[in-house]
């Protein structure tokens with residue numbers, strides 16, 4: 722169904738800490754207020770000086786202490802780091818689910834950090850897909866209905882729902898399981914429904930938080946092969962968190978989160 726996964730080498734190198742060289746002047750906005758080029762040559766998403774502090778028991782907990790990151794079109798990027806290092810916090814900020822304490826998140830030239838929740842939600846529904854460790858499917862809906870729901874929410878015309886939802890479920894190898902509900906599917910199958918759901922509305926970016934943590938190693942390899950195929954075929958960038966060293970090998974770029982900052986590995 723899917724070619725064995727392979728590493729892509731031809732994607733551009735991010736301009737920040739991913740390079741062995743000293744930091745280059747950023748092509749992205751930095752704090753200059755100039756948005757990055759929203760077309761295919763510039764970064765799809767740029768994070769600059771990102772900080773997030775939570776209030777815990779009346780005391781500030783500084784989780785992100787100044788993150789810089791560029792994601793380019795058609796990349797598979799992985800974040801690793803010990804539990805509690807702030808990976809989920811960063812993904813939430815990149816997807817506009819949370820507001821930074823300080824710093825900037827630019828998605829296709831749009832300043833998510835400066836926008837209210839309604840505006841961020843509108844962008845997220847159309848242009849970003851999420852995949853979670855625990856699948857996050859609606860239990861009373863079939864696999865097909867779960868995928869169709871993301872097309873409805875994104876405002877895709879009704880006439881396209883059936884063909885697109887079916888094509889996405891076939892793409893993840895579930896053409897014959899479309900009318901099953903989540904509880905009638907294995908963990909790996911449920912995660913594949915979640916992948917179909919995340920790509921259905923043709924987002925440009927997918928954020929996947931430990932998507933292989935609850936499946937066996939064979940299914941994890943299949944999921945990563947699907948991610949490579951999606952990146953190649955659907956003009957999507959996928960940024961995911963993982964602990965699995967075998968999976969990390971397949972990434973275009975790997976970053977390590979430690980002490981509230983991010984370093985290229």
Ligand SMILES: Nc1ncnc2c1ncn2[C@@H]1O[C@H](COP(=O)(O)OP(=O)(O)O)[C@@H](O)[C@H]1O
Pocket residue numbers: 775776777782784802803804805806807808809810811
């Ligand atoms: N909403 C929140 N309120 C308070 N503390 C939080 C909140 N979200 C995350 N944290 C804390 O921030 C730290 C990083 O969490 P998280 O981003 O989930 O890490 P990871 O995904 O790398 O395991 C943890 O110490 C966690 O307890």
Ligand SMILES: [Mg+2]
Pocket residue numbers: 808809810930
């Ligand atoms: Mg997490």
